[in-house]
Amino acid sequence: MLSAFAAVTHPSWPLSARLPLLAVALLVLGGVVLVATRRYWRPWLDARRMPAEPVRAESTRTRDERLKLALWASGEHFWDYDLVQRKLYRMRADETALHSSDITVFTRHGEVPPIHADDMPLVMERLRLHLQGKAPLFMSEHRMDMNQNGNWIWVRARGRVVERDPEGRPVRIAGTARDITLSRNAEYEHRIAGEVMRSMNEAVAVLDWAHHFITINPAFTRITGYNEDEVIGQPARMLDSDQHDEAFFDRMNAELLHTGHWSGEVWKVRKDGEEILCRIETNVVPDASGERQLYVQVLTDITEQKRAEQELRYLANYDTLTSLPNRSLLSERLSRAIVRARREQGHVAVLFIDLDRFKDINDSLGHATGDRILRAAASRVQQTVGAQHTVARLSGDEFTVVLEDIDSLADAERIAQQIIDAFRTPLNFGERLEMSVSPSIGISLYPQHAQVPTELLKHADTAMYQAKAMGRHTYQVYSESMDEKTRHRAILASALRRALERNELSLVFQPRLAIKPQRITAVEALMRWDSPEFGMVSPAQFIPLAEESGLILEIGAWALREACRIMRSWHDRGLEELTVAVNVSAMQLQRGDLPAVLARILAETGIPADRLELELTESVVMANPEQNADTLRACRRLGISLAIDDFGTGYSSLAYLKRLPLTTLKIDREFIGDLPNDGDDAAITSTIITMGRSLALKVIAEGVETYDQFEFLRDHGCDEVQGHWVARALEPEQCLQFIQEYYPGSGMRAVS
Numbered sequence: 001m002l003s004a005f006a007a008v009t010h011p012s013w014p015l016s017a018r019l020p021l022l023a024v025a026l027l028v029l030g031g032v033v034l035v036a037t038r039r040y041w042r043p044w045l046d047a048r049r050m051p052a053e054p055v056r057a058e059s060t061r062t063r064d065e066r067l068k069l070a071l072w073a074s075g076e077h078f079w080d081y082d083l084v085q086r087k088l089y090r091m092r093a094d095e096t097a098l099h100s101s102d103i104t105v106f107t108r109h110g111e112v113p114p115i116h117a118d119d120m121p122l123v124m125e126r127l128r129l130h131l132q133g134k135a136p137l138f139m140s141e142h143r144m145d146m147n148q149n150g151n152w153i154w155v156r157a158r159g160r161v162v163e164r165d166p167e168g169r170p171v172r173i174a175g176t177a178r179d180i181t182l183s184r185n186a187e188y189e190h191r192i193a194g195e196v197m198r199s200m201n202e203a204v205a206v207l208d209w210a211h212h213f214i215t216i217n218p219a220f221t222r223i224t225g226y227n228e229d230e231v232i233g234q235p236a237r238m239l240d241s242d243q244h245d246e247a248f249f250d251r252m253n254a255e256l257l258h259t260g261h262w263s264g265e266v267w268k269v270r271k272d273g274e275e276i277l278c279r280i281e282t283n284v285v286p287d288a289s290g291e292r293q294l295y296v297q298v299l300t301d302i303t304e305q306k307r308a309e310q311e312l313r314y315l316a317n318y319d320t321l322t323s324l325p326n327r328s329l330l331s332e333r334l335s336r337a338i339v340r341a342r343r344e345q346g347h348v349a350v351l352f353i354d355l356d357r358f359k360d361i362n363d364s365l366g367h368a369t370g371d372r373i374l375r376a377a378a379s380r381v382q383q384t385v386g387a388q389h390t391v392a393r394l395s396g397d398e399f400t401v402v403l404e405d406i407d408s409l410a411d412a413e414r415i416a417q418q419i420i421d422a423f424r425t426p427l428n429f430g431e432r433l434e435m436s437v438s439p440s441i442g443i444s445l446y447p448q449h450a451q452v453p454t455e456l457l458k459h460a461d462t463a464m465y466q467a468k469a470m471g472r473h474t475y476q477v478y479s480e481s482m483d484e485k486t487r488h489r490a491i492l493a494s495a496l497r498r499a500l501e502r503n504e505l506s507l508v509f510q511p512r513l514a515i516k517p518q519r520i521t522a523v524e525a526l527m528r529w530d531s532p533e534f535g536m537v538s539p540a541q542f543i544p545l546a547e548e549s550g551l552i553l554e555i556g557a558w559a560l561r562e563a564c565r566i567m568r569s570w571h572d573r574g575l576e577e578l579t580v581a582v583n584v585s586a587m588q589l590q591r592g593d594l595p596a597v598l599a600r601i602l603a604e605t606g607i608p609a610d611r612l613e614l615e616l617t618e619s620v621v622m623a624n625p626e627q628n629a630d631t632l633r634a635c636r637r638l639g640i641s642l643a644i645d646d647f648g649t650g651y652s653s654l655a656y657l658k659r660l661p662l663t664t665l666k667i668d669r670e671f672i673g674d675l676p677n678d679g680d681d682a683a684i685t686s687t688i689i690t691m692g693r694s695l696a697l698k699v700i701a702e703g704v705e706t707y708d709q710f711e712f713l714r715d716h717g718c719d720e721v722q723g724h725w726v727a728r729a730l731e732p733e734q735c736l737q738f739i740q741e742y743y744p745g746s747g748m749r750a751v752s
Contacts, residue, residue, distance in 0.1 A: 076176040079159070084171050116143035116152055131161065131170050138175065153181045207295040211236045214294070223301045225271030236297070241267035241275050260284040265302070276303045319393040321371055322378035330392035330400055334453040337404045338446055348446040349412035351401040352460035353381065353419065356438045356472040358397035373435055376427040384422045385415055400457065409445050409477065416441045416475040440467040441475035449478050462486050493545045495533055500558060505529055507562050509735040512700065513726045515714050520739050522579035522613065524722065525563040526729050547585055556588045557597055564605040564612060566732050571607065575739060581613040581643065586620040590627065595634035602638070609639030613664065617645050621660065629660055636661035643700070647688060658695060665692040669703025676712040686716045693717060
């Protein structure tokens with residue numbers, strides 16, 4: 001082969017002959033070299049070249065490690081399930097497997113980790129749908145015990161069929177699974193928090209670091225009137241009220257930045273322009289990045305709550321009728337006034353005011369009119385003393401004035417007289433309605449009379465009662481002697497309870513003279529109390545005590561029974577035509593079963609009903625006119641006569657009196673005393689007589705002391721007279737003797 005190659009390359013050969021031969025030689029040489037290389041050189045080269053199989057293993061290992069890295073980074077677990085052999089293969093994505101030198105990360109398990117029994121039906125249903133081709137992907141969130149140690153975790157599994165048999169049936173499914181326990185719990189908590197936020201009655205708003213709205217709850221819309229799309233991105237200052245200045249908001253923001261929290265009451269403006277008072281709680285929270293701050297603000301509308309609190313505070317401290325301070329607020333203000341006076345060595349005066357005969361006004365005109373009169377009286381007192389002094393209403397028609405910064409008792413007396421003078425002008429309590437009312441005032445002074453509020457009020461009250469005892473429409477300054485009278489009154493009330501048991505009460509009788517013809521036709525029974533401790537006690541003292549204590553029911557029944565018993569004995573002595581009149585109190589008329597009591601007494605004593613007459617004042621009758629009218633009709637049906645005593649001094653409606661079953665009018669002694677010289681009294685008396693006769697009522701004049709009075713009454717048609725000109729009140733035997741002197745046989749001789 002070499003000699004042939006040399007011949008064709010020799011220069012003596014022509015070029016045209018040498019080229020074909022050269023090509024053939026090169027082909028042959030190449031073949032030889034190829035054979036030699038395969039035979040001799042390949043083993044040597046193979047010894048120095050990297051084996052092919054390890055290269056493939058290295059490539060597989062790299063791919064597995066990359067897969068493991070990807071799974072570890074994603075937090076996913078790879079799984080491969082053989083549906084035929086029911087074997088599960090999975091790759092764990094954890095740090096231990098990541099750093100393991102073992103590149104094979106697939107592990108074989110005989111069983112699928114347990115799935116929670118509550119979740120199993122849903123998992124199997126979704127798997128069935130995918131295997132049947134009705135779902136492109138198998139997806140499920142369920143609980144599994146991955147390590148079979150009783151620790152259930154939530155997983156999100158995804159997979160698809162990766163291999164089918166020749167008939168197209170799925171034989172293998174693979175996918176990933178992820179532990180979502182933490183995220184699911186967080187989502188659950190977030191869902192609960194969102195539901196709580198939506199269901200809260202308080203408005204909740206989240207603000208960004210620039211105090212712009214990020215989100216709100218439904219209560220925010222309900223309270224402020226703004227929808228979510230109207231506030232998101234808007235500054236929170238859009239709700240601020242002009243009631244707060246900039247300094248207020250600067251202090252709020254400064255505290256929020258310093259402490260991370262602010263709470264307080266702030267006025268806000270609703271969408272409709274209405275201002276509402278809100279209780280606000282603001283807390284600073286970091287955003288998701290932790291770099292910026294968010295603000296969670298909770299608003300509670302407390303407008304109605306504050307209004308209710310103010311109303312309760314008002315009701316607790318003010319009188320609802322007159323809007324004056326009540327007893328509670330008066331005590332508080334009086335205490336503060338005393339503290340200031342003690343510190344400044346000044347004086348405080350307490351004026352206790354009571355409206356004279358207001359009960360008669362209230363009973364006769366009704367409570368509605370009485371309330372209007374009280375409001376007018378309260379306004380009159382406040383205008384008189386000025387706004388710098390406290391005027392309070394304690395109860396009923398009782399008012400109290402606290403005078404501060406006065407120099408002496410003379411200042412208190414001067415203001416008390418100003419109040420009395422102010423009431424000389426009638427009170428206006430309605431359209432074209434007026435009423436003349438007078439006050440009685442008691443005065444106590446700090447520190448002369450007492451050092452504490454309760455004592456000052458008590459002493460002023462005591463002085464007020466003394467003013468009433470002095471004739472009303474005046475004022476009295478407290479003195480220690482008044483306490484003695486008060487104590488005496490309390491002791492007297494206690495002794496009165498034992499008076500009936502000890503037979504200390506008795507009756508005297510004052511005759512009544514008929515004018516035409518002149519004869520004694522009746523007597524009025526008057527009660528007397530002869531106490532072993534106090535001697536003779538005036539009816540003006542013990543009758544009010546009996547009414548206050550309720551003893552008047554028992555005492556009144558005794559008086560009725562005793563008067564009828566004595567009259568029965570007089571009838572037995574031949575005075576069958578004589579009538580006895582007995583006074584009845586308001587409590588007997590309203591609270592006692594008066595008709596039943598009278599029927600029982602008449603039956604016990606045997607006196608004819610027409611020989612008994614009940615005397616009632618206008619105020620008693622008009623205290624409860626409807627109820628009293630029914631009671632009086634029941635008495636009248638028994639045959640008993642009914643008389644209105646002290647007529648002309650009350651405030652009763654003449655039209656209403658006409659509807660009552662009355663038989664007699666008694667003219668009060670106040671109109672008789674100056675007859676016939678006083679023209680006003682003469683006109684009033686003659687008018688009453690004329691009115692009584694027009695109503696077919698018997699007219700009787702009380703307090704007749706002179707013949708001139710008797711003559712005037714006789715000339716104007718009065719039916720009967722009663723008074724010292726006829727006779728004083730006499731003991732039963734003396735009265736009987738007096739009557740018998742003017743009752744010889746069947747007739748009576750005239751009084752000279």
